[in-house]
Amino acid sequence: MTTEPQTILITGVTRRVGAHLAGHLLEAGHRVVGTYRHETDALHGLMERGLIALPLDLLERDRLTGFAQQLAMRVERLDLIVHNASIWHGDEDCVADPSLAMAMYTVHVTSPIELTEALQRTLPAPARDNGQASRQVVFLTDAHIDEGEPQHIHYIASKAAIEGSIRSLALRYAPHTRVNAIAPGLLMFHPSDDADYRRQRLARRLLPFEPGPEVVAQTIDYLMACPLINQAVIRLDTGRRWGN
Numbered sequence: 001m002t003t004e005p006q007t008i009l010i011t012g013v014t015r016r017v018g019a020h021l022a023g024h025l026l027e028a029g030h031r032v033v034g035t036y037r038h039e040t041d042a043l044h045g046l047m048e049r050g051l052i053a054l055p056l057d058l059l060e061r062d063r064l065t066g067f068a069q070q071l072a073m074r075v076e077r078l079d080l081i082v083h084n085a086s087i088w089h090g091d092e093d094c095v096a097d098p099s100l101a102m103a104m105y106t107v108h109v110t111s112p113i114e115l116t117e118a119l120q121r122t123l124p125a126p127a128r129d130n131g132q133a134s135r136q137v138v139f140l141t142d143a144h145i146d147e148g149e150p151q152h153i154h155y156i157a158s159k160a161a162i163e164g165s166i167r168s169l170a171l172r173y174a175p176h177t178r179v180n181a182i183a184p185g186l187l188m189f190h191p192s193d194d195a196d197y198r199r200q201r202l203a204r205r206l207l208p209f210e211p212g213p214e215v216v217a218q219t220i221d222y223l224m225a226c227p228l229i230n231q232a233v234i235r236l237d238t239g240r241r242w243g244n
């Protein structure tokens with residue numbers, strides 16, 4: 001476990017995984033900056049606990065440099081960037097409104113890459129004498145890239161695109177920054193998911209339980225603690241039932 005307090009940026013902390021992760025890292029004594037589009041009770045609760053909240057809409061690519069400059073006025077270093085923000089449109093929605101497919105590529109691929117670049121320009125990660133990286137970038141992708149998801153082809157394709165970029169980004173940024181991905185399967189159901197759907201989803205897993213967002217926090221702790229991990233994709237999917 002890293003003992004020194006870190007400065008961490010997490011995109012999309014208004015609910016669920018992002019909100020839980022921000023709370024976990026604040027609890028551990030780190031300085032956490034979280035982005036939001038819509039204010040929520042969860043966001044306000046995190047701000048009361050010390051979260052630095054900054055508005056950011058990843059669909060507005062022309063504002064990413066401005067965001068990086070705004071962040072550089074609030075913090076003097078950046079040790080970890082977690083690209084968590086996401087949208088999850090099904091393929092039927094993308095047929096009805098073709099702009100939604102491009103929006104997923106913008107939020108999951110183009111803007112996170114451009115934001116990472118803008119942050120490197122405004123808050124450069126220094127190279128260290130001991131050869132270890134001074135910054136880490138983590139992308140939240142999706143275990144269904146391997147399993148397949150026939151109703152969410154655009155969503156999965158966009159997550160696969162960013163997962164496929166981590167090797168190139170790590171090559172560009174070495175030795176000052178390492179780049180990894182966490183690819184969860186089911187973490188938590190939506191309140192609207194009915195009992196039948198929950199039973200079917202759990203039955204497809206080798207370990208049939210709903211893990212909750214804590215497993216992402218545990219994996220971030222591990223990635224922060226172990227300086228050797230680079231260009232890795234950590235799958236959080238309870239193992240796979242190949243052939244089914």
Ligand SMILES: NC(=O)c1ccc[n+]([C@@H]2O[C@H](COP(=O)([O-])OP(=O)(O)OC[C@H]3O[C@@H](n4cnc5c(N)ncnc54)[C@H](OP(=O)(O)O)[C@@H]3O)[C@@H](O)[C@H]2O)c1
Pocket residue numbers: 011012013014015016017018036037038039056057058059083084085086087088107140141142143183184185186187188189
């Ligand atoms: N939950 C799961 O079971 C699961 C499974 C596999 C992978 N994942 C991945 O894990 C991550 C977190 O999942 P989650 O379920 O917590 O997601 P979520 O509930 O959909 O929350 C996504 C966050 O992204 C933000 N966001 C959406 N559009 C944005 C935009 N244009 N610009 C900036 N922020 C935006 C949202 O903020 P606003 O509400 O303010 O827009 C929200 O805070 C995602 O990357 C997801 O793909 C989750």
